[in-house]
Amino acid sequence: GVFLHAQRQPWLDERRMPAPLRVGFVVAPVALVLVAVQLIRENPHIFPWPLASGSSVMYGFIFLGAAVYFVVGALEARWASATGQLIGFLAYDLILIVPFVQRFGNVPAEHRPSLIVYTGVLVTSGATAIWYLLLDPATRIGSSPARPATAPADLRS
Numbered sequence: 001g002v003f004l005h006a007q008r009q010p011w012l013d014e015r016r017m018p019a020p021l022r023v024g025f026v027v028a029p030v031a032l033v034l035v036a037v038q039l040i041r042e043n044p045h046i047f048p049w050p051l052a053s054g055s056s057v058m059y060g061f062i063f064l065g066a067a068v069y070f071v072v073g074a075l076e077a078r079w080a081s082a083t084g085q086l087i088g089f090l091a092y093d094l095i096l097i098v099p100f101v102q103r104f105g106n107v108p109a110e111h112r113p114s115l116i117v118y119t120g121v122l123v124t125s126g127a128t129a130i131w132y133l134l135l136d137p138a139t140r141i142g143s144s145p146a147r148p149a150t151a152p153a154d155l156r157s
Contacts, residue, residue, distance in 0.1 A: 033063075
């Protein structure tokens with residue numbers, strides 16, 4: 001119901017999502033669905049550590065939910081629809097990067113490939129979020145949307 005209600009609301013920020021980010025918003029849900037399916041099937045080596053049966057399925061459904069969130073963002077392709085995902089990714093990345101790096105010292109060989117891939121995803125998504133949310137002048141938090149080139153009515157002659 002909330003989603004349908006939100007669809008009728010006008011966008012306050014009409015900026016388009018930057019093209020490289022749009023590509024990521026198409027690739028991310030595909031990757032998330034592929035991983036989610038493996039988690040739901042209880043593949044024992046998809047995560048960098050062993051997961052209990054119920055946990056694996058639960059994580060799989062969480063990944064499917066994240067995929068849907070990215071699909072909606074990709075379909076909208078507006079900067080405002082990307083900020084939530086990027087803020088969420090950045091928080092997730094900041095919380096997990098240290099524990100993941102620490103695992104490299106004692107990860108079992110069968111979990112090393114997933115640890116490498118997962119850590120790479122954390123670094124890439126964190127760097128992307130930092131760039132677009134904090135550094136890129138066109139999209140950083142606090143930047144305002146482009147204003148129309150018309151002058152206010154009281155300045156026109």
